[in-house]
Amino acid sequence: MNVKVRREKIRELRAGKGWTQEKLAEKSGVHSRTIQRIENDEIASIQSLVALADALDVEPTILLHKESKIRTNDQQSTPNDYNLDQGELVATSTNEMQQVKEFAKEAERMENWLSYKWIGWPILFIGGFLIVAVLLMTQSNLNRVTIFNVFFPGITIGLLLMLAGKVFIHLSNRAAKEKEALEKFIKTR
Numbered sequence: 001m002n003v004k005v006r007r008e009k010i011r012e013l014r015a016g017k018g019w020t021q022e023k024l025a026e027k028s029g030v031h032s033r034t035i036q037r038i039e040n041d042e043i044a045s046i047q048s049l050v051a052l053a054d055a056l057d058v059e060p061t062i063l064l065h066k067e068s069k070i071r072t073n074d075q076q077s078t079p080n081d082y083n084l085d086q087g088e089l090v091a092t093s094t095n096e097m098q099q100v101k102e103f104a105k106e107a108e109r110m111e112n113w114l115s116y117k118w119i120g121w122p123i124l125f126i127g128g129f130l131i132v133a134v135l136l137m138t139q140s141n142l143n144r145v146t147i148f149n150v151f152f153p154g155i156t157i158g159l160l161l162m163l164a165g166k167v168f169i170h171l172s173n174r175a176a177k178e179k180e181a182l183e184k185f186i187k188t189r
Contacts, residue, residue: 028055113175120168127161
């Protein structure tokens with residue numbers, strides 16, 4: 001879910017600390033190209049918004065644009081969509097309902113990814129065990145047939161299993177960070 005941010009405020013706070021975009025990227029954990037895009041387009045994901053606010057030591061709501069446009073799947077809602085005048089987008093029941101649904105959908109997606117951690121660790125250990133087993137099994141008998149029929153396939157499969165386990169663990173850790181950022185954002189609203 002993307003929100004419209006105040007790029008001038010981000011630039012002002014960044015410049016006030018004497019930071020370049022690269023330094024802000026280092027402090028926030030947000031890629032420098034993402035910061036460039038945010039400062040040019042005024043659109044940021046919730047995770048990026050929270051990370052930038054943390055790095056700049058401000059509340060995320062300070063960085064939100066007054067007429068915050070919520071974008072989901074490239075559809076924008078503007079004040080005119082809710083029959084409002086120009087100016088600040090007032091919280092309406094329809095708008096709040098849409099945001100609650102989006103937050104719930106994001107939270108559910110993150111919960112699903114968090115469950116992958118329990119899949120990743122066993123796969124990682126099975127791959128490591130397979131590599132050790134193949135090494136022990138072939139250590140005394142390394143002829144051409146053993147190398148091509150046991151050693152290479154066993155090591156390859158073990159490494160692939162370890163890689164798959166590591167990917168699941170990484171996705172789970174990333175989802176945990178996103179969930180924490182989403183909860184922090186919801187608390188500030």
